[in-house]
Amino acid sequence: MKLLVCGGAGFIGSTFARQRLHEHDDEVTVLDKLTYAGREANFHDFAEDPRFRFIHGAIEDRAVVVAAIEACAPDAVINFAAETHVDRSIANPDAFVSTHALGTYVLLEATRERGTPFLQVSTDEVYGSIESGRFTEESPLAPSSPYSATKAGADLLVQSYFHTYGMHAVICRGSNNYGPYQYPEKLIPLMILNALHGDVLPIYGDGMQVRNWIHSTDFAAAIGCVLERGRPGEVYNAGGPDEEANVTVVRRIIELTGAAETQIEHVADRPGHDVRYSLSSEKVRALGWEPRVGFEEGLEQTVIWYRENRWWWEPIRSGDYRAYYERHYGRSLAS
Numbered sequence: 001m002k003l004l005v006c007g008g009a010g011f012i013g014s015t016f017a018r019q020r021l022h023e024h025d026d027e028v029t030v031l032d033k034l035t036y037a038g039r040e041a042n043f044h045d046f047a048e049d050p051r052f053r054f055i056h057g058a059i060e061d062r063a064v065v066v067a068a069i070e071a072c073a074p075d076a077v078i079n080f081a082a083e084t085h086v087d088r089s090i091a092n093p094d095a096f097v098s099t100h101a102l103g104t105y106v107l108l109e110a111t112r113e114r115g116t117p118f119l120q121v122s123t124d125e126v127y128g129s130i131e132s133g134r135f136t137e138e139s140p141l142a143p144s145s146p147y148s149a150t151k152a153g154a155d156l157l158v159q160s161y162f163h164t165y166g167m168h169a170v171i172c173r174g175s176n177n178y179g180p181y182q183y184p185e186k187l188i189p190l191m192i193l194n195a196l197h198g199d200v201l202p203i204y205g206d207g208m209q210v211r212n213w214i215h216s217t218d219f220a221a222a223i224g225c226v227l228e229r230g231r232p233g234e235v236y237n238a239g240g241p242d243e244e245a246n247v248t249v250v251r252r253i254i255e256l257t258g259a260a261e262t263q264i265e266h267v268a269d270r271p272g273h274d275v276r277y278s279l280s281s282e283k284v285r286a287l288g289w290e291p292r293v294g295f296e297e298g299l300e301q302t303v304i305w306y307r308e309n310r311w312w313w314e315p316i317r318s319g320d321y322r323a324y325y326e327r328h329y330g331r332s333l334a335s
């Protein structure tokens with residue numbers, strides 16, 4: 001297949017691009033705005049592959065999107081492009097509204113005109129928080145943050161294009177991803193790097209919030225499965241095999257890095273913090289997908305990857321990220 005992967009310079013999009021190039025015989029064009037989270041460094045092992053091409057641009061820029069589609073003539077468009085950090089959406093939702101609402105709309109219009117199949121990458125956060133049991137694809141949408149509300153808005157727009165125009169559009173909603181190439185504003189890479197540097201490990205509130213962890217290669221494979229076998233108009237959930245409370249995850253990172261328990265600090269809670277996410281993935285499993293990486297093994301490999309790939313994260317920790325960290329946590333990183 002020829003694929004146009006929007007947002008493919010980020011954590012999961014680049015994992016998906018790598019998987020489609022290395023494990024399938026696809027041609028991949030990435031369209032990405034290169035926000036703080038999008039990095040050409042994420043293409044380091046496939047940038048020279050003749051089946052790969054990168055186009056720099058924003059999904060809300062209609063001229064760029066149309067030119068990218070004309071240049072690539074894709075068999076499918078997969079939309080990973082998003083602002084993805086809940087804390088940043090609470091501080092300033094502007095870019096979240098623009099990328100998720102306007103950007104998704106522009107992509108839908110451009111692909112509808114050509115009859116190109118479209119896959120929207122979405123999140124379990126659109127369902128809100130669940131105390132017991134699991135969200136299914138029929139669960140009502142009840143997003144809590146500007147991040148999840150704008151992602152839910154994008155999902156509804158995608159579904160409206162299926163119902164109104166008969167567009168070949170599907171949605172795949174994932175649970176919390178972790179693995180190599182994740183920007184260190186997110187819980188797991190933040191805690192690994194802070195643990196390795198002797199920095200504080202800032203747990204929001206009591207740390208008893210539960211997340212349903214999925215390795216990024218498993219989520220990428222679920223998206224590939226939905227792309228190949230999903231039915232237009234349908235939603236498919238892809239949740240990881242394990243659920244853990246944040247404090248448990250941080251304690252395990254302390255063990256794996258040799259950091260000290262005394263580095264843990266309970267800090268002010270995130271406003272509107274969702275207590276638990278959990279996804280039922282029966283529908284995508286029926287298409288032949290299953291997660292391969294257990295959390296224990298995946299976390300250990302992830303810690304090793306960050307230990308061995310300083311070249312990847314050192315420029316981040318010494319760049320704008322420091323200012324973000326200081327603003328958000330009210331303290332400095334160790335140099």
Ligand code: NAD
Nearest residue numbers: 007009010011012033034035037038058059081082174177
């Ligand atoms: P990320 O922040 O690492 O990457 C997002 C990418 O989108 C970056 O490369 C960025 O430059 C690009 N981008 C942002 N705005 C853009 C725009 N207007 N035009 C073009 N490109 C733009 O995010 P991620 O964790 O890889 O998430 C990818 C997708 O998966 C998102 O849609 C997210 O909602 C979804 N998702 C993420 C998780 C998770 O745990 N990380 C879980 C479920 C679903």
Ligand code: DAU
Nearest residue numbers: 084085086123124125175176185186187202203204209246
């Ligand atoms: O569930 C899927 C979602 O997972 C994706 O849609 C989002 O794009 C992705 O960012 C992620 O959202 P979370 O808010 O769950 O991830 P985050 O890594 O920000 O936080 C995970 C948990 O850890 C959450 O309960 C908040 C907590 N946390 C996070 C940070 C950054 C802390 O306790 N301390 C921290 O410093």
